[in-house]
Amino acid sequence: MINLPADISEKFRDKLNKKKQPDWISPMLAKLTHDVFSDAEWIFERKLDGERCLVFKKNGKVELMSRNQKELNNTYPELVRAFEEQDTDNFIADTEIVAFDGNVTSFRELQKRMHLKKKEAIESSKVKVFIYLFDLIYHDGYELDKLPLTERKKLLRELLDFEDPIRFTPHRNEKGKEFYQEACKKDWEGLIAKKANSTYAHSRSSNWLKFKCENQQEFVIVGYTKPQGTRKGFGAILIGFYKDDKLKYAGKVGTGYTDEMLEDLHSRFQKLEIDEPAVSGRLPSKNVHWLKPKMVAEVAFTEWTSTNKLRHPRYLGLRRDKKVKDVLKES
């Protein structure tokens, strides 16, 4: 058992604030970047594809809270139990709850579990969950926000027993680029890069960066939706790809456009309007205009979903060098 703050090296003593344990703290959020780097002043953690969770333990009582301050205790009773059994008390930890599909964390798998509310449904659920701890924000009367990240992680590792389902989130030093290559090869969601000496900010901060492994390919534009509210031009494009000479629907892409692009594309769509869809699949029916399959768009996304649609899609631009019939599903 370690005793705070006595075990923290002298130079960090002045960074500790004595404070009553809060019932809620806003989580630190990472910024997305497309600029992957290596840097000796940064550490790199595996990006876990699950549900963000803040763990509060106070006088033996455990509370799991979502990013939007919803209590998760009912959904994950086995995690609550695991924290109750820990000797350490009176702390706040930052975590991610995950489920696995093979060796990779799977949001798809976790979704079968995360919305369950009924006791029987949760007890009979086959989805096994784990909770990865990656930060310690408070312990035993002291706010740890102002300690450097690496000190907070050190304390975290010493304070708790890491036995399933409770797991520590390890990191690699310096070699972000190499680690990122490995991560994508292993089908991980990506990495989180963190400035090693940074404090815990209760907001989005550029001291935490997302390096996401992304997919990118062309799709045929087969329609678009009407704009809502103050939106210009159109809402989203509907896209498809060819399989066995037939156009298959692959979902919508509604972000990545400037106002100018929305208006320019919308004006190009006018000449291509048709009454019946040129694609097959489960198609949306409301507010949809169908188009002759003539235009090709480049789209980035994180992964294919179980129904062959794109997760986190965004528009990158038009491809004029590509024939529509050459647009196939690539990954």
Added chain:
DNA sequence: TTCCGACAGTGGGGTCGCAAT
């Protein structure tokens, strides 16, 4: 002067749970 953070507003896929059809 330029850059950056915070916010609102637009858009995506998916699940559960419940009400309406």
Added chain:
DNA sequence: ATTGCGACCCCACTATCGGAA
């Protein structure tokens, strides 16, 4: 039995504004 919708999860991105750099 099927469909639609809200409430939550996961988001990406643009536009705007005011203050920091």
